[in-house]
Amino acid sequence: MNKYRSHNCSELRLKDENNTVKLSGWVHRKRDHGNLLFIDLRDHYGLTQCVVQSGTEHFKILEKLKPESVILIIGKVLKRSKETINRNLSTGEIEIHINDLEILSESKELPLPVFGEPEYPEDIRLKYRFLDLRREKMHQNISLRSKVISFIRNKMIELGFMEFQTPILTASSPEGARDFLVPSRLNPGKFFALPQAPQQFKQMIMVAGFDKYFQIAPCFRDEDGRADRSPGEHYQLDLEMSFVEQDDVFSTVEPIFFDLFTKFNKGKKISKAPFKRITFKESMLKYGSDKPDLRIPIQISDVTDIFKSSEVKLEIFKKQIKKNSIVRAIPVKNVKDKSRSFFDNLNEWAKSEGADGLAYISLVKSKESFKALGPIGKYFSEKALNELMKKCNITDGDSLFFICDKQKIAEKISGLSREKIARELKLIDENVFEFCWITDFPLYRYDEDLKKIDFSHNPFSMPNIKYEDFDKVDPLNILAKQYDLVCNGVEISSGAIRNHIPKLMYKVFSKVGYSKKNVDKKFSGMIKALSYGAPPHGGMAPGIDRIVMLLANEENIREITLFPLTQNAQDLLMGAPLDASDEQLKDLNLKILKK
């Protein structure tokens, strides 16, 4: 028999009546009636009420004992009288009368209470993370994370994927985010980098002929944190498959996500596989984003032509259009009763986001014809209104918001406005998971700061163009076999069919200024690997943290992470990062520069 317990704290029922049991756990809550003391004993599994009467030595000890102390009790399971049953507890029909007691570990006064679920400042929670994690919500979130990971792992193995570990100490990659560096003692002055992702390794696993690989992989990127992005490290379901095209990857991954979200959905509906597929171009137009939230029933339209025509007399926009600006329209149903301040506030908000403003008209039907209300309503002819109604699918009582700006800004602001308006009008159905694939990303983008062409995503993606045609087109128009999986406006995965042809690889890199020699040097492993018989392959890497966030319905990644860093990348519990001793620095041939 186990030394500490015969049952856990959520196990005992009426059928155990009169049995003597042994329980261990934390003193969750005490209710002291002077001559009668109730203790809620808590462990990972639940709560059990324990009772002790005055006059025993245990009573005196327990009366003084602080909450969150760990105790072992031996006692008899007794049926509760009808009036004292607690329906909120699975063990609420019984209680334990304590006959024997051992204090296993005493708690000091708590810096933050475990009982109840109030909000606490982040720094105190992180400093005492082990206490914070005892709270029910955190305990459930972290448990969910564990269950999600084992579900995924089982599923992948079931589907014939093999799980491999790839190096944590590896080489810095010249593309991408800032690396974490680790000095090498045996190679003075040289550094390992922690992997930003096992990208090159997983491709080499394919070259090595293992066919299907996965890993719950830690990824290290030295970038600043956000609510949905830990500074330092995060986890990806890294997967790769040989002899596949985009559709093969999609049809493998879709059921995994559908099943995963079905299992842990907490009653939410899930968009059925196959998920909607939207090209990058279409997504930027209709949703103003490459991670559209499809729960929002608003689609943006381009109405530049209508504003260009003589049917609209809005000179400010016409001037902008002549300078290469475009006009995007955001239709919003049924807002004619909204106050003037609703529209004005949106206009102010748009300005704060970097737009010139957010113009609008509201449509009303008077007799047989439609009129546009609002500050710029008078500039529209009836014909223009009819065209707008048709194009944007609006009618009596609806409004149209307009953004006129350079394409990049117009897209961004229209997308943000779509989300902002949807939030304010509560148009988002919180009870669904809407998945979609975004496909056909451009291979390159133009870097405004450096005034040069750069990769828009993964440099190892297969371009969607033949080698022979590569030089015949504007590089900025070349698409890649690159795709994202998006759910409710959250990018949960990136992936691609990889470029496994060295000749084409050199060509791809040449457009961003890499010579063949340079590619050979910086990606020597990859190029070599692709030169000795590489299978066509592709895969993706869904972010575990964001998946768990969605399933736990949390806005912040720290709520689903056991021991997160602060925004300044510090571990308040362990005190990391720390100074290195002189000894350590000497070993590593390092000197700290004084600031």
Place this chain on the structure above:
RNA sequence: GGGGGUGUAGCUCAGUUGGUUAGAGCGAUCGCCUGUCACGCGAUAGGUCGAGGGUUCGAGUCCCUUCACUCCCGCCA
């Protein structure tokens, strides 16, 4: 690197236009209480008002600097 928010008792928060000794609830401690499950009642202790500087007869309150946490922009192939 930049912009915003927050910081008052162990915890959550109040604190008026700058004005006497900075308050409440929870928690803690002590006492009372035999059926609670947010038990109840009473008392007591508990404060560098994040830190430093300034303005003022007088600063929790105004100004400057700074620190911590956080949200956002940049960044995140």
